[in-house]
Amino acid sequence: MTRPSWAPEGIDLDRPSASRVYDYFVGGMHNFEIDRALAREIEAFTPNVAHTMRADRELLRRIVRYLVEDANVTQFLDLGSGIPTAGNVHEVAQARNPEVNVVYVDIDPVAVAHSRALLEGNSHTAVVHADVADPDGVLADPLVTGLLDFDRPVAILLMGVLQFLPDAADPAGAVARLQEAVVPGSYLAISHATADGQPEEVLAAQRLSGRTATEIVLRSKEEIGGYFHNWTLLEPGLVQLQAWRPDHGEDLSRAVADSGAFGGLARKR
Numbered sequence: 001m002t003r004p005s006w007a008p009e010g011i012d013l014d015r016p017s018a019s020r021v022y023d024y025f026v027g028g029m030h031n032f033e034i035d036r037a038l039a040r041e042i043e044a045f046t047p048n049v050a051h052t053m054r055a056d057r058e059l060l061r062r063i064v065r066y067l068v069e070d071a072n073v074t075q076f077l078d079l080g081s082g083i084p085t086a087g088n089v090h091e092v093a094q095a096r097n098p099e100v101n102v103v104y105v106d107i108d109p110v111a112v113a114h115s116r117a118l119l120e121g122n123s124h125t126a127v128v129h130a131d132v133a134d135p136d137g138v139l140a141d142p143l144v145t146g147l148l149d150f151d152r153p154v155a156i157l158l159m160g161v162l163q164f165l166p167d168a169a170d171p172a173g174a175v176a177r178l179q180e181a182v183v184p185g186s187y188l189a190i191s192h193a194t195a196d197g198q199p200e201e202v203l204a205a206q207r208l209s210g211r212t213a214t215e216i217v218l219r220s221k222e223e224i225g226g227y228f229h230n231w232t233l234l235e236p237g238l239v240q241l242q243a244w245r246p247d248h249g250e251d252l253s254r255a256v257a258d259s260g261a262f263g264g265l266a267r268k269r
């Protein structure tokens with residue numbers, strides 16, 4: 001197939017990618033038929049996966065809004081940021097405070113190239129092509145050190161990304177290193193896919209992710225909670241995505257039950 005102009009040279013067009021499948025699920029335009037076919041197969045097993053991904057993106061926006069409006073956070077390190085789609089971190093944050101600095105980090109070349117194109121001219125943002133499993137590499141990157149002041153609080157966002165790190169890549173160690181790099185008053189947001197409380201089909205759908213370069217690892221609520229280490233979880237704690245400070249007063253019980261991921265926000269003491 002021909003490579004569209006937004007796709008960087010050298011990417012594998014014959015293999016679906018996690019970020020492009022996610023882009024399709026959240027309504028983005030930067031995906032190929034091979035990604036959409038996988039997404040449709042996943043959806044055929046269970047609608048919960050698509051539902052969870054959309055809920056994840058909505059939770060990301062609620063958390064950023066809270067951090068800028070109520071916690072006065074002015075610096076974000078968004079790891080596994082994905083292909084930009086409506087309501088990106090800098091859009092939500094800078095609409096409330098134009099001085100907020102945001103560094104996006106992703107391992108996927110399409111996500112990085114497209115983020116760079118979108119952010120051209122925005123001096124309060126930067127995009128880094130790096131692996132979350134290499135936190136020292138991320139923290140030493142000149143774009144990170146140039147834009148973020150580690151003597152002031154930073155919000156570390158790990159939304160929907162740690163599930164792409166197998167245990168062998170030591171996700172807990174990577175998170176701990178990031179936590180160590182920031183001052184008290186900093187925040188850590190995590191969302192992570194789980195099989196807890198999910199129908200059997202979710203496992204079948206998860207296995208399909210093995211077709212991409214990054215198979216998803218579903219972890220238990222206890223394991224996910226462990227990633228916050230000794231930081232203080234804000235209310236309502238680590239919960240299913242829609243249950244974290246929902247915007248509207250509607251009955252979310254069905255949506256919450258369908259959500260195959262947990263999310264939470266913690267503060268460094």
Ligand SMILES: C[S@@+](CC[C@H](N)C(=O)[O-])C[C@H]1O[C@@H](n2cnc3c(N)ncnc32)[C@H](O)[C@@H]1O
Pocket residue numbers: 018019022056057060079080081082083105106107108111130131132133158159160161164165214
């Ligand atoms: C499910 S998307 C989440 C996007 C965004 N954080 C959100 O919550 O809407 C996961 C993203 O993590 C990226 N990713 C996967 N493994 C990664 C790694 N080891 N390092 C950095 N990014 C990674 C993928 O490329 C993809 O863009």
